[in-house]
Amino acid sequence: MSSTLRFQVVGEAFKKKPIDVPNREDRPSEFFAKYVFNRQKMFKYLPAKVYERMLDVIDNGTKLDLQTADAVADGMKRWAMELGVTHCTHWFQPLTEGTAEKHDGFVEHDGKGGMIEEFTGKALVQQEPDASSFPSGGIRSTFEARGYSAWDPASPVFVIGDTLMIPTVFISYTGEALDYKAPLKKSLKAVDKAATAVAKLFYDDVTKVISNLGWEQEYFLVDEGLYAARPDLLMTGRTLMGHDSAKNQQMDDHYFGSIPLRVSAFMKDLEIQALELGIPCKTRHNEVAPNQFELAPIFEETNLAVDHNMLIMGLMRRVARKHGFRCLLHEKPFAGINGSGKHCNWSLATNTGILLHAPGKTPIENLRFITFIVETLMAVYRHNGLLKGSIISATNAHRLGANEAPPAIISSFLGKQLSDLLTKLEESDDDQLFNISGKKAMSLDIPQIPELLLDNTDRNRTSPFAFTGNRFEFRAVGSQANCAAAMIVLNTAVAEALDDFKNRVDALVEGGMDKMKAIVKIVREDIKACKPIHFEGNGYSEEWKQEAERRGLDVEQSAPKMFQQYLAPSSIAMFQKMGVLNEAELEARTEIKLETYTKKIQIEARIFGDLCLNHIIPVATRYQSQLIDNVHKVGEIFPADEARMVNANNLKLIKQISEHSSFITENVEQLINARRVANRIENECERAIAYHDNVAPLLESIRYHVDKLELIVDDELWPLPKYREMLFIR
Ligand code: ADP
Ligand code: MG
Numbered sequence: 001m002s003s004t005l006r007f008q009v010v011g012e013a014f015k016k017k018p019i020d021v022p023n024r025e026d027r028p029s030e031f032f033a034k035y036v037f038n039r040q041k042m043f044k045y046l047p048a049k050v051y052e053r054m055l056d057v058i059d060n061g062t063k064l065d066l067q068t069a070d071a072v073a074d075g076m077k078r079w080a081m082e083l084g085v086t087h088c089t090h091w092f093q094p095l096t097e098g099t100a101e102k103h104d105g106f107v108e109h110d111g112k113g114g115m116i117e118e119f120t121g122k123a124l125v126q127q128e129p130d131a132s133s134f135p136s137g138g139i140r141s142t143f144e145a146r147g148y149s150a151w152d153p154a155s156p157v158f159v160i161g162d163t164l165m166i167p168t169v170f171i172s173y174t175g176e177a178l179d180y181k182a183p184l185k186k187s188l189k190a191v192d193k194a195a196t197a198v199a200k201l202f203y204d205d206v207t208k209v210i211s212n213l214g215w216e217q218e219y220f221l222v223d224e225g226l227y228a229a230r231p232d233l234l235m236t237g238r239t240l241m242g243h244d245s246a247k248n249q250q251m252d253d254h255y256f257g258s259i260p261l262r263v264s265a266f267m268k269d270l271e272i273q274a275l276e277l278g279i280p281c282k283t284r285h286n287e288v289a290p291n292q293f294e295l296a297p298i299f300e301e302t303n304l305a306v307d308h309n310m311l312i313m314g315l316m317r318r319v320a321r322k323h324g325f326r327c328l329l330h331e332k333p334f335a336g337i338n339g340s341g342k343h344c345n346w347s348l349a350t351n352t353g354i355l356l357h358a359p360g361k362t363p364i365e366n367l368r369f370i371t372f373i374v375e376t377l378m379a380v381y382r383h384n385g386l387l388k389g390s391i392i393s394a395t396n397a398h399r400l401g402a403n404e405a406p407p408a409i410i411s412s413f414l415g416k417q418l419s420d421l422l423t424k425l426e427e428s429d430d431d432q433l434f435n436i437s438g439k440k441a442m443s444l445d446i447p448q449i450p451e452l453l454l455d456n457t458d459r460n461r462t463s464p465f466a467f468t469g470n471r472f473e474f475r476a477v478g479s480q481a482n483c484a485a486a487m488i489v490l491n492t493a494v495a496e497a498l499d500d501f502k503n504r505v506d507a508l509v510e511g512g513m514d515k516m517k518a519i520v521k522i523v524r525e526d527i528k529a530c531k532p533i534h535f536e537g538n539g540y541s542e543e544w545k546q547e548a549e550r551r552g553l554d555v556e557q558s559a560p561k562m563f564q565q566y567l568a569p570s571s572i573a574m575f576q577k578m579g580v581l582n583e584a585e586l587e588a589r590t591e592i593k594l595e596t597y598t599k600k601i602q603i604e605a606r607i608f609g610d611l612c613l614n615h616i617i618p619v620a621t622r623y624q625s626q627l628i629d630n631v632h633k634v635g636e637i638f639p640a641d642e643a644r645m646v647n648a649n650n651l652k653l654i655k656q657i658s659e660h661s662s663f664i665t666e667n668v669e670q671l672i673n674a675r676r677v678a679n680r681i682e683n684e685c686e687r688a689i690a691y692h693d694n695v696a697p698l699l700e701s702i703r704y705h706v707d708k709l710e711l712i713v714d715d716e717l718w719p720l721p722k723y724r725e726m727l728f729i730r
Pocket of ligand 2 (some may be wrong): 216343473
């Protein structure tokens with residue numbers, strides 16, 4: 001882009017534009033889930049018997065027969081056609097970052113030279129997309145390109161535009177999962193089974209435990225014209241160069257600030273469309289960094305919440321364009337200001353209430369509460385490295401460990417009351433604290449958990465896994481990640497911990513110990529065992545890194561090495577035992593993570609090299625020539641010693657430009673070489689490590705000099721929109 005064009009683009013972005021504020025007469029409760037084939041629609045469009053069958057399939061996981069599927073498809077088609085739908089697609093979540101869809105029209109021959117519109121149960125339930133171009137980590141060799149997508153009836157079908165969208169799992173011909181949904185569903189089944197068994201120790205009537213997820217999606221908006229003028233943003237989702245804006249977030253004036261008009265019109269539009277798709281949007285606000293915002297719905301069952309998050313990320317991108325924005329979901333689009341995350345609020349609940357809710361009114365409830373808290377901590381403790389492996393990526397690595405996001409060490413913050421309570425439980429012996437009479441009506445003298453616990457005032461913002469009253473908030477998840485990756489690990493690990501807990505309690509009870517006494521004994525053992533994961537201090541501090549290492553927590557910083565956690569014996573054993581992923585699937589997933597990592601850095605390095613050599617150096621040289629020209633002219637009109645004085649500053653600049661330019665040119669060459677060397681490495685893991693160790697750091701060191709040039713070169717010549725131009729929406 002020429003510099004004059006930059007001025008036009010920037011000018012355009014700052015011009016007053018008409019703001020398209022969507023307006024509706026009807027209330028959100030009226031248009032909520034308008035485009036979702038939910039229970040209400042099923043009731044209306046399905047025969048009574050079919051409706052009953054579907055509820056059984058959804059609620060109890062019974063198998064769907066083809067006859068029922070046909071009847072469901074028929075009702076669905078009628079509903080969809082009333083909305084003008086002409087196509088359908090299976091909608092799945094392959095191991096890339098987004099979702100995948102392939103639309104098929106309802107078109108069929110009618111046998112008389114015309115066509116009919118048909119949608120059968122088979123098309124609803126199963127499809128065989130040619131899936132050879134999706135990452136499979138070697139599970140599916142190219143000659144066996146078939147993969148199956150199969151409907152997940154637990155996630156309702158919805159309509160976008162003219163298309164019926166059917167949420168599906170995506171598996172290989174030989175049955176291995178090639179997506180996020182299949183293992184997520186298995187992990188939810190595992191945690192249901194294990195948690196129900198433990199909840200039954202306290203309440204006889206529990207039949208099901210569900211896992212809840214409430215995500216908080218952070219994002220940036222930039223003007224689309226400015227975005228288009230930044231090849232780095234366009235190709236990689238982040239700016240690879242750009243000097244800090246003089247003003248950014250240091251005044252703390254953006255967080256919770258009043259929402260700019262253009263942005264609030266976008267938010268309103270987005271929320272309306274999300275509500276119509278059944279996503280229960282609740283919260284919206286400005287985030288810390290300029291141009292950064294957050295959207296959060298109320299929590300939902302985890303499988304549905306994950307679908308909704310995937311759906312809303314796509315929706316955000318589309319709606320943003322309508323409003324002349326681009327939505328950036330990258331974890332770190334701009335250096336020097338906060339990046340974006342996706343806090344995942346997680347809890348377990350029975351059909352009657354949330355298991356992490358405190359305080360209970362009765363001693364039994366309190367012990368139940370403590371049990372679920374402690375076993376969650378056990379899970380996080382045992383698999384802290386794996387949890388970190390589940391959220392790390394080439395992009396999230398820029399955010400993690402910086403002083404704005406959780407450190408690259410997983411620990412858990414509980415707050416003072418809960419911490420004190422656990423210490424008390426751990427230190428005192430049974431007879432003092434647990435006055436168990438041995439009779440049926442037992443009194444467990446667990447001190448009443450103070451009311452204050454419900455009020456999450458003393459939250460520790462530096463903790464990656466904080467207890468916040470009735471849930472844990474996992475804060476390390478990246479803004480563009482599929483949060484299923486983290487939820488698979490968390491739910492499976494908690495399932496394993498609860499299963500193990502139950503087995504140990506059972507063994508004591510079989511040996512004749514009273515059930516409540518047995519629970520207290522095991523809880524006490526586990527409070528001691530999981531202590532290293534519990535940390536109330538400042539997670540950003542240097543001391544914590546050392547302390548965490550002493551405690552045996554995973555302190556690895558390199559993303560490719562963190563991925564290896566999926567192949568740790570403890571991880572393989574856990575996933576296998578809980579029936580979530582087998583070893584071949586884990587190997588495939590790790591390989592895909594490594595491959596994705598390498599490709600991302602590779603793309604960044606390429607575009608960065610191009611920008612340096614084609615945009616920055618030529619402009620710097622041009623400006624330098626202007627300065628040299630000026631120096632000569634000054635020499636012509638002034639006597640020599642006066643000219644030297646007048647030229648002093650320009651001579652200094654000419655020299656600085658030379659220094660920065662030669663550093664850039666030489667190191668871009670090195671960057672190309674480092675890539676070449678890395679590309680020759682056969683082993684996927686070693687190649688990713690080479691990219692991490694030898695390629696990525698060069699981007700940072702070269703960038704420093706580009707950003708210095710930005711400060712020197714005439715603004716009129718500078719080819720890329722600057723941070724100060726991109727970061728303040730008018
Ligand atoms: P914060 O103050 O952490 O930014 P928000 O209001 O932005 O809080 O988001 C909190 C999220 O946690 C919401 O999605 C909310 O529905 C969810 N949440 C609340 N209670 C639970 C729970 N028991 N389990 C899971 N998620 C929950
Ligand atoms: Mg939060």
